[in-house]
Amino acid sequence: MARWGSNARGRLEEAAMELYLERGFEQTTVAEIAAKAGLTERTFFRHFADKREVLFGGSPVLQEVIVKTVLEAPEGTSPLEMVMAGLEAAGIFFQERRDRSKLRQTIIDAHPELQARELSKMAVLSAATAGALKQRGLADPLATLTAETGILVFKMAFERWIREHDPHVWTQLVRDTLSDLQKVLVKPAVQPPGL
Template identity: 65%
Template sequence: MGRWGPDARGRLEEAALELYTERGYEQTTVAEIAGRAGLTERTFFRHFADKREVLFGGSTLLRELVVGAVERVPEAATPMEAVVAGLAAAGAFFQQNVERSRRRQAVIDANAELQARELSKFAALATAIQGALHRRGVAGPAAGLTAEAGIVVFKTTFERWLGGTGQRDWTPLLRESLNDLRTVVGGGEAQVDPQ
């Protein structure tokens, strides 16, 4: 397929993931990624700022999905219910490709630089959720605390989901993670409505 073929971005993401898995992140160059995808380095840099970003290209879409769901929840919902709706929307995003998510996470887990980048993306997601909560009328520290608690629940759910067979649905795992948080802070059982 030529360098102007369809889905250059997707081809670059897949090529990078293959090479990172085969050789390791540090040993893989942008030139090798572009070559594996049948593209040029110049095309690579049209889509990604650096070779780390190939693994985080879906972050913007994920943030939009989560924030959109938080904003669409009925006004009567509590801040945490709104965040849980956003996290439920994230499940649909990940369940599209379980195996790719596992491979991607294995690459990130094997590299401290990528782990730091992932933490940065989580921080950006928490800030976006906090902004959505502010727009819903949640004031002051409550919005930040709820957003950060949501990130903890998200990370726990994601780890459980990756650690399973991939056949389990996201929503029950989200419910388990939220219930664990409520147990730690002394609350009751959680209700999760993925709508």
């Protein structure tokens, strides 16, 4: 087996995704992933802490994009606008990985353990976003509330995006999701019947 090989991380990701889809996440071992990629288990562990991280390895990059956008937003930008700009910037990250994102979500949706891991990663992303907002001068609880609102918008927009036929609608989906949220937060002038 090749010790290093070119693009070992990408080969491992591809092999893992194929095996998770074919055999199921629980039934797939690190040894099988490494063998399918033509690499060693040792090489696998140079790139990933465990087999779950194959699906979550992009989280630090996503976090970096959102936090950087919040920190670099122009003065006078509202905290929520900062977070939304970060989410929109994340669209570039996703558009380059659309097919992988869809497959990844299929695998996660089928396994409660992976769903729990995704929730944990979202909590880390929210905390990092709140931290960036605090650096910009927004105190708690508003920093945390704004970051959590952003994560909610992100999750809903992502669910819509992976079902869309047009992969270039990320920004519009983020904006539409925020608009939908704002509709339920604003008291209508006339109460609809039954509410």
